[in-house]
Amino acid sequence: MPLPMPLPDAGRPIEYHRYSDPMVTLPKSNEPCWCGSGKKFKRCHKDSFQAIRAGKQTPLRSVPDSIRKPTWANGDAVERWDEPAVKSADVIERMRTVGREAADTLASLGTVIAPGVTTEEIDAFCHNESIRRGAYPSPLMYPGGSNPFPKSLCTSVNEVICHGIPDNRKLEDGDIINCDVTLFLDGVHGDTNATFYVGEVDPASRRLVEVTRECTARGIAAAQPGNQLNAIGRAIQDHAEDNGYGVVRDFVGHGIGEQFHTDLQICHYFHPHLTNLIEVGMTFTIEPMIAMGSWKAKMWSDGWTATTADKARTAQFEHTILITKDGPEILTTPSSTQGHPYWDLAGLGV
Secondary structure, three states, X not given: OOEEOOOOOOOOXXXXXXXXXXXXXXXXXXXXXXXXXXXXXHHOOHHHHOOOOXXXXXXXXXXXXXXXXXXXXXXXXXOOOOOOOEOOHHHHHHHHHHHHHHHHHHHHHOOOOOXXXXXXXXXXXXXXXXXXXXXXXXXXXXXXXXXXXXXXXXXXXXXXXXXXXXXXXXXXXXXXXXXXXXXXXXOEEEEEEXXXXXXXXXXXXXXXXXXXXXXXXXXXXXXXXXXXXXXXHHHHHHHHHHOOOEEOOOEEEEEOOOOOOOOOEEOOOOOOOOOOEOOOOEEEEEOOEEEOOOOOEEEOOOOOOEEEOOOOOEEXXXXXXXXXXXXXXXXXXXXXXXXXXHHHOOOOOO
């Protein structure tokens, strides 16, 4: 779950352009659909390219008293303290456990994502999975106060960059959806997300998702001990721009551990101010949001949902990583990588 961008925007100037795949230019309503069905576009996949609108939400879901909860679960403010960036061996072991549980929960969502399913139904599935694992779904009621997040899962469809609130909108054949899962278990958090295909997806959207996965992998590979933090953003930005995409700047990765978000900030583009050195024992998220068009974001009135300003599609992947002496370790690796989009897209699902 990314943080709003708090640093001054001092990255190098960038020229963005749309990816040159001809499928970015959609067929006209009465032209044949891109999918080869023989149907007119308006009778086939057109609905999946309509602007996302807020639907109706259901009441808050309860969490059993037996589940250990963070401070915001009952409406209290988030508890903040100066958590060390370098974690103790005990915290790291607990984060390995919750990271795997979060990753398994995320992978399980792929079994329910399909045309006609509502994001509300996906949230209910995620909520129940979290409880079954003895974990609290960290987004629920975060960060306390007057406008807490009302669901257990962020579901961001098509042009929604992040923090989409599950509701009664049904997924359309051809949508792409990012599901962002964070669990709180044994006093620590594990944060991860992935973009899933809904039914048959057009080639341009598939390529966006593929390149976003590659950007995430390159960012993780750049997280080497002794590198500056901005090496992560440089690796992501270079690959995104080489493929004609924009990197969203309004939200960043973050430190994580006993707190959902710590003060450590991870930009997904090169930022000259992020010169802190990466150290063994650090834990943080890498979660680039990559857009077909403009990287600029527009906020909805709900105070959470962010969309691309030009309504172009966007994709995202996220992992919680640990820095070891041998390089980055993905703490949010599932028990089985088969069926998880991050590994399946690279042909590595086992």
